[in-house]
Ligand SMILES: CC/C=C\C/C=C\C/C=C\C/C=C\CCCCC(=O)SCCNC(=O)CCNC(=O)[C@H](O)C(C)(C)COP(=O)(O)OP(=O)(O)OC[C@H]1O[C@@H](n2cnc3c(N)ncnc32)[C@H](O)[C@@H]1OP(=O)(O)O
């Protein structure tokens with residue numbers, strides 16, 4: 029859970045080679061990387077810039093006389109900073125640097141760079157490398173810094189699957205300007221399942237513990253109740269169980285789309301890139317944010333013991349919440365999706381609705397109202413309505429500011445909170461749609477019934493959560509919202525008997541969870557005592573600090 033020094037080798041270094049190195053280059057490098065003869069990382073972010081990639085300061089200048097690139101970090105803010113596995117473990121890196129050929133700045137490109145000697149592991153001349161120090165979490169990963177002092181690499185170390193520099197310095201452009209960002213798109217495509225998994229771990233702990241913990245009464249005179257029987261506890265946990273499933277289903281779809289993209293790009297078809305970039309930008313932002321919220325609720329649902337490291341939930345939170353920042357800061361990524369949504373609105377306004385992709389086609393179709401009692405399809409229409417409403421509102425605000433003479437960037441900034449709201453609603457619609465489709469495809473009728481209950485819980489919870497949007501233009505009435513609330517409470521109670529099975533079905537072992545509270549056997553109290561007794565402070569009855577500090581203080585006559 030705390031991460032692994034080789035995580036980035038598998039998650040980004042190898043995928044970057046697969047997606048961006050030519051077949052010829054990969055004959056040399058990929059097999060060695062897969063056999064872990066070389067260990068790599070993905071070095072893009074710098075001390076001064078992470079979000080704004082166009083302003084990366086590390087340069088790779090082509091020297092035609094030697095057919096080499098010269099890598100250089102001209103100032104302190106140009107140092108690579110943050111890459112996982114860079115500090116101590118990696119001897120190679122995929123380095124993203126601004127490429128300069130014949131004095132022309134050609135933007136960020138990826139290079140394979142050797143950092144350390146393959147035998148001694150010592151850093152090579154011209155390279156400064158080290159660890160950036162302790163972090164909120166993920167402390168088993170050596171996130172690092174890296175500087176280059178006019179460090180030379182062969183021309184052929186530019187990853188050349190999509191763009192090339194010929195020996196004479198002729199530049200061959202890629203089929204899509206952002207194709208070098210594919211390693212990021214890959215991780216974003218995988219993040220919904222990864223985050224769903226973090227949320228699932230925290231929920232497994234909280235739900236299991238909530239059936240062990242007894243506190244208070246629902247009806248007087250009875251035995252104290254399991255805290256999971258309180259409606260508030262169910263409301264805290266069960267919608268997140270639904271989300272963990274929903275995120276996993278959405279993630280399966282984006283992983284499949286990424287694989288499809290890779291194949292299509294190899295045949296020169298880059299049409300999926302913009303769609304997948306927009307989709308995964310929104311999805312990673314919503315999923316990481318809601319996962320962090322869900323994990324924190326799971327911790328609080330365990331009361332005081334949730335705050336102990338014995339729960340292990342704080343560690344899960346620390347790791348998961350990193351996802352809000354890495355692979356694109358969430359606001360920045362929501363604004364990427366917003367660009368796509370605004371463009372879609374502009375297309376509709378220009379009478380080109382027919383050209384809209386399937387995920388945004390709903391933006392052109394107005395619905396007057398819904399009959400929620402008819403079922404999940406009507407909820408989908410309601411989600412479409414609020415997303416459409418907010419997308420149009422935010423877009424109109426931006427376009428009006430533009431028309432009034434504001435510069436594009438200023439108009440964008442002044443509309444950005446509204447735009448991020450639109451992106452979130454659009455993404456939540458996508459999550460609900462994929463959840464619905466995935467449940468419809470389940471063959472086993474008993475499994476389908478339980479998942480359908482979760483789906484119903486999800487759509488009612490979500491609609492209530494975004495109710496202000498739906499009430500704003502009178503699309504939903506307050507009596508319809510009362511119906512949604514009643515449905516929500518109905519499904520909380522219906523799910524209660526299956527709650528433990530739902531979390532057990534994720535099949536985390538005790539070793540994976542590392543939680544005293546979430547033990548499969550439920551022996552929480554004995555093990556909490558054993559865990560406390562094993563604390564380093566309990567190794568001796570009297571600590572050395574007693575002689576050193578406490579006694580002089582207690583015996584002082586002052
Ligand atoms: C497999 C993983 C599994 C699970 C994960 C779960 C567990 C985790 C376990 C271990 C992992 C641990 C740590 C994770 C590692 C984290 C690694 C990193 O963080 S790597 C660094 C990531 N950095 C970023 O994400 C930077 C964010 N910034 C950007 O992406 C860009 O700067 C930008 C904001 C997109 C802007 O780019 P740029 O300035 O170049 O763009 P322009 O403004 O010029 O043009 C915008 C134009 O381009 C389109 N576009 C941008 N990006 C893409 C893309 N990737 N694909 C397609 N199109 C793209 C954009 O839509 C605009 O188009 P337009 O509107 O103009 O048509």
Ligand SMILES: Cc1cc2nc3c(=O)[nH]c(=O)nc-3n(C[C@H](O)[C@H](O)[C@H](O)COP(=O)(O)OP(=O)(O)OC[C@H]3O[C@@H](n4cnc5c(N)ncnc54)[C@H](O)[C@@H]3O)c2cc1C
Pocket residue numbers: 036070071072073076077078079080109110111112166171350353354355356357358359360363
């Ligand atoms: C755990 C972890 C692992 C990482 N691993 C790697 C790795 O392996 N390789 C690697 O290269 N990098 C890695 N990173 C770096 C990470 O990708 C960046 O930190 C991330 O992309 C955010 O960029 P930033 O730090 O520049 O944030 P900033 O952009 O400085 O963000 C600061 C604030 O400014 C806001 N902001 C910035 N730009 C805009 C804008 N245009 N509009 C509106 N608001 C804006 C943000 O929303 C945020 O609130 C890692 C980071 C972490 C935390």
